[in-house]
Amino acid sequence: MLGLSRARVETDxxxxxxxxxxxxxxxxxxxxDGAHEKGGVEGQIGYFRRNHFTPVPEVGSLAELNEMVEQWDLHDGRRRIGSRPRTIDEYFAVEQPLLLPLPDEPFETGRVFTPRVDRYSQITVRTNRYSVPVxxxxxxxxxxxxxxxxxxxxxxxxxxxxxxxxAKAGCRLELDHYLEALIRKPGAFPGATALEQARSAGKFTPVHDAWWDQARKVHGERDGTRALMEVLLLGRHIPHEHLVAGLATALRAGALTADVVALEARKVAQAEDEPPVTGPGQTPGNVTFLHEWRLAHLPPDTRPLPSVTPYDQLLRRRRASGGDHREGEAQ
Known part of the structure; x- marks a missing residue:
C-alpha cells in the first residue's frame, strides 16, 4: 500500500x-475514508457465512465443500435482498449481457516449482516429499x-x-513409482515404506496379501514376490477393482501367475461392458459351454432330413448275389 491513496503494489x-x-x-x-466503499460486499459475505458456515460444515474433502458452496450459491440466486422487487438471479440476467465473455483458455491457479528428483525418486515441495517414477x-x-x-x-x-x-516434513509415496526398482530387488519389497502407505490407503488389499503369501509358498520368497510385482504392474493398464477381482479368482483356482490374473481381470471388465448371453430356460448365472453357444447362434436348418433308401438297394443286391453263390456250391 502506498500512503493513503488507491494505489497498490500488485503481485505478479x-x-x-x-x-x-x-x-x-x-x-x-x-x-x-474508504469504509463506506465496501460495506455492501462485506455485508453479503457476512450473510453467506452466517447462513451457511455457521456451524462449520463437516466434509470429507475440499471438493465436497466446493460442491456444497455451489448449491448454496444457486439457492441464494432465488433470494431477494431487502425489499428489492427482483431476485439476485433476475438482476444478474440484466447485467450478464454487459459483461465480457470468459476466455477460452483456463487460467492456471497453481503455483509452479521445478525441483530435482533425488536418488530416492522423490521431490521436495514446501518442506514435504513426494514420489515420482524411478x-x-x-x-x-x-x-x-x-x-x-x-x-x-x-x-x-x-x-x-x-x-x-x-503438515510440514511429511512424505507421500506411490508404490507404483518404485515397481521397476523393486522387481530387480524383491527382498526390499516387504519393508518398503511405499507398501505400508499403499496398505493404509487401501490400494494394497488383503486379497493382494493372500495371493502374495500363496505365491511365495509355491514359487519361493524371491520368485513369488516378483510374480506379485508383475501383477502390480498390470495396474497401469487395468482398473484397480478389476485387478482385485482377478486376483481373487486366480487365488481360488490356485493359479499364481500374472498372466492368469490379467486374463481373469479382463473377463470381469468384459462382463461389465457386455450383458450376459442367455438362451431359452437359461439364467444369466448359468455357465454356457462354447459349442452350446455356437449352436444357439446358428440359423435354423430348413433342409429335409437325409434318406438312406438308395443304400438299401445295395444291401438287397448283396443278399441276392450271396444267395446265387451258395446255390452254385450246393450243385
Whole structure:
C-alpha cells in the first residue's frame, strides 16, 4: 500500500490473473475514508457465512465443500435482498449481457516449482516429499501445486499426481513409482515404506496379501514376490477393482501367475461392458459351454432330413448275389 491513496503494489500472480480475464483493478481507500466503499460486499459475505458456515460444515474433502458452496450459491440466486422487487438471479440476467465473455483458455491457479528428483525418486515441495517414477532420478521436473493436490510433469507429460500434504516434513509415496526398482530387488519389497502407505490407503488389499503369501509358498520368497510385482504392474493398464477381482479368482483356482490374473481381470471388465448371453430356460448365472453357444447362434436348418433308401438297394443286391453263390456250391 502506498500512503493513503488507491494505489497498490500488485503481485505478479495477481497481475497475470486480471490480465487473463481482462479485469481492471480498482481499490478502496484505506481506513475510515474508504469504509463506506465496501460495506455492501462485506455485508453479503457476512450473510453467506452466517447462513451457511455457521456451524462449520463437516466434509470429507475440499471438493465436497466446493460442491456444497455451489448449491448454496444457486439457492441464494432465488433470494431477494431487502425489499428489492427482483431476485439476485433476475438482476444478474440484466447485467450478464454487459459483461465480457470468459476466455477460452483456463487460467492456471497453481503455483509452479521445478525441483530435482533425488536418488530416492522423490521431490521436495514446501518442506514435504513426494514420489515420482524411478526413471526420473536426477532429472528436474515441473510441479504445479494446488490447494488440495499437486501434479508433476516431465516436459509436458503428467507423470505423478498426489494429494497435498498440509503438515510440514511429511512424505507421500506411490508404490507404483518404485515397481521397476523393486522387481530387480524383491527382498526390499516387504519393508518398503511405499507398501505400508499403499496398505493404509487401501490400494494394497488383503486379497493382494493372500495371493502374495500363496505365491511365495509355491514359487519361493524371491520368485513369488516378483510374480506379485508383475501383477502390480498390470495396474497401469487395468482398473484397480478389476485387478482385485482377478486376483481373487486366480487365488481360488490356485493359479499364481500374472498372466492368469490379467486374463481373469479382463473377463470381469468384459462382463461389465457386455450383458450376459442367455438362451431359452437359461439364467444369466448359468455357465454356457462354447459349442452350446455356437449352436444357439446358428440359423435354423430348413433342409429335409437325409434318406438312406438308395443304400438299401445295395444291401438287397448283396443278399441276392450271396444267395446265387451258395446255390452254385450246393450243385
Amino acid at each position: 500472480r495477481w497481475i497475470a490473473f486480471r490480465s487473463h480475464f481482462g479485469i481492471e483493478s480498482f481499490y478502496c481507500r484505506p481506513g475510515i 526413471r526420473l532420478i536426477g532429472k528436474r521436473v515441473r510441479v504445479v501445486l494446488h490447494a488440495s493436490h499437486l501434479v508433476v510433469y516431465d516436459q509436458h507429460v503428467e507423470v505423478a499426481r498426489h494429494e497435498r500434504l498440509i
